[in-house]
Amino acid sequence: MDDEQDISDRGPARAAPRDSLFLLTxxxxxxxAQLGKARVRNLxxxxxxxxxxxxxxxxxxxxxxxxxxxxVAGSVAWSREEKIGIAFDEPIDPQLARKPVGSGAQKANVPDYLRMHQRGTIRR
Structure with missing residues (x-):
């Protein structure tokens, strides 16, 4: 694929640096309402x-x-066939998605300021 095609396939310009990864969501x-599963390509x-x-x-x-x-709550900023870009309502810490998910005993060691990012709290 040439550079012009690659650029035209991307969504709108992004303000934050992004991290490439492969994550299911x-x-x-x-x-x-269920919209299905997706493979996150960058975050x-x-x-x-x-x-x-x-x-x-x-x-x-x-x-x-x-x-x-x-x-995490957001809006679909762009959509091209089965590819989408989502703009979050509030910023997240993308590095948390790379950390291993621990057991309940490990959660007790998480500082209070990070607990707002744990499961059960919707960021809107």
Whole structure:
């Protein structure tokens, strides 16, 4: 693929540095409608790019479940076939998605300021 094609396939310019990775997630609407599974290809503090099981329209509100972070709310900023870009409502720490998920005993050692990123707290 040439450079011009590669650039045109990307979404809008990103403000935050992004980290390439391969992470599975589930997508839902805020009211709980299932939108399927997706493979996160890159992740930043302000959003992500993913390959989805099926097309997801741009402009809709969405919640994605990210390992090590939990449910994160955002909007589909762009959509091209089964690829989407999501802009998060609030910034996250993308490095948390790379850390191993521990047992309940390890969670007790997590500082209070990081507990807001754990499962069960939706960042809106």
């Amino acid at each position: 589930t997508l839902t609407t805020p009211d709980g 930043s503090a302000t959003g992500l790019m993913a390959d989805c099981e099926r097309a997801v329209p741009s402009g809709i509100k969405i919640i994605c479940e990210l390992r090590g972070i939990g449910p």
